[in-house]
Amino acid sequence: MEYSSIGIKLKDLRQYYGVSQRELAKDICSQKAISKIERGESQPTAEMLHQLALRLGVEISYFFEEHDAPRFNYIQETKDRIEELVTNWKYEEALDIIREELKNPLFRKPTHRKFLLWQRSICHFYVTDEKEDAIELLKVSMDIETNSKKTISTVDIAMQMSLGNMYSDIQNYELALYYYEEALRMSKKLPAYRSNPPMIKIYYNLSLVYYRMHEFEKAIKVASEGIDLNYKKNSVFLLGEFYYQRGISLFYFGRINEALQDIKKALFIFKERGQSVFYNFVELNFLRFQRASNALIKE
Structure with missing residues (x-):
């Protein structure tokens, strides 16, 4: 592989985040x-490339063409599992x-430990009644620094979303909105090629949180932005979930004909994609x- 390709990608990402060569090189x-x-x-x-990737918030495979990317090692396979x-x-x-992996020397690096504690907090949240403890564990893992403060990784964004999910599940919708909006702000700062799924x-x-708060107009607006x-x-x-979410928000907002049209679109998408569980739920x-x-028409 051409070394210049690595250099170009390194420079592009460094300049995108406004990190100087001196800041990037430190330690x-x-x-x-x-x-x-x-x-x-x-x-x-x-x-060196591994450390530079961490500081810039990307995987080392970012610097390689797809056919040159290193095979998943034990750590990556474990994370995927x-x-x-x-x-x-x-x-x-x-x-x-x-x-087991928290005791494994291979997972001692901050980036790996951060991942394990993050996933542990999610599991702890859903298998115990100690919701606040799980939230605190997640916040501890978020404080582990693995990249430059000027850069943002998809992991950073996903952790903000996890925190939003936890607060939403315990019906603390105001804090859920805060962390979702923070995740959105961070996501908008990512390079375009990395920002779409988050x-x-x-x-x-x-949109879901606004719906649960009965703020249907806001739920409709955000769902529309997601569809767009x-x-x-x-x-x-x-996309099917967005149409359904906007549809039920429209229904409770009183725009019934539009709601039914959106839910029909959701049904079509779920059917085309073979998502039978979603299709059956939405159909009901x-x-x-x-x-x-x-009934309203008859009245």
């Missing part, structure tokens, strides 16, 4: 070494792995809203 290498790497005159060592278990609500199984998910969570972002980015990520609510609409 890693010399400013002169950064300059040589960016000009393609020098090759960074694997450890934990995330898969947590995503599928298998919290006890995830906790078993986390407890922003779309944040818009959905914000999907179309702008040629994405269908959470569509029929319920339709009956309510017919």
Whole structure:
């Protein structure tokens, strides 16, 4: 691989975040070494590149073409497994792995420990009644510094969203909104190629919280922004969920015909994507809203 490619990517990301060569190099290498790497005159060592990636809030694979990216190692495979278990609500199984890996020397680096404590806080939140303890553990993990304060990583944003989710689940909607809005602010500062999925998910969570607070007009507005972002980015990520969320908010806001149209769109998307569980749930609510609409017409 051309060393100049690494240098170009390094320089682009450094300048995007407004980090000087001296700031980037601190405790890693010399400013002169950064300059040589960016000009393609020098090759960074694997450890140096790893440290630079951490400081800039990206994975080391960012600097490589897809076919050159290193194979997942044990640490990455373990992280992927934990995330898969947590995503599928298998919290006890995830906790078993986390407890073991917290004793593993391979996970002593701040970035890995931060990840483990973050995932542990999520599991603890959902398998115990100690909600506040789980929230405090998440805040402790967020305080672990792994990159330059000027840069933002998708992990930083995801942790803000996790905190928003926890506060939403315990019905502290004001704090949930605060952390979702902070996540959105951070997401907007990411380079465009990295910001799409986080922003779309944040818009959905914000709309859901506004709906739960019965602020239906705000829920409609945010859901509409999420739908527009999907179309702008040629994405269908959470598109069915957005249409359903906007539809039920429109219904309770009194715009019943528009609500039914949105819920029909959600049903079409869920059917096309083979999401039968979502389809069946939404269909039941569509029929319920339709009956309510017919009753209003008769009156």
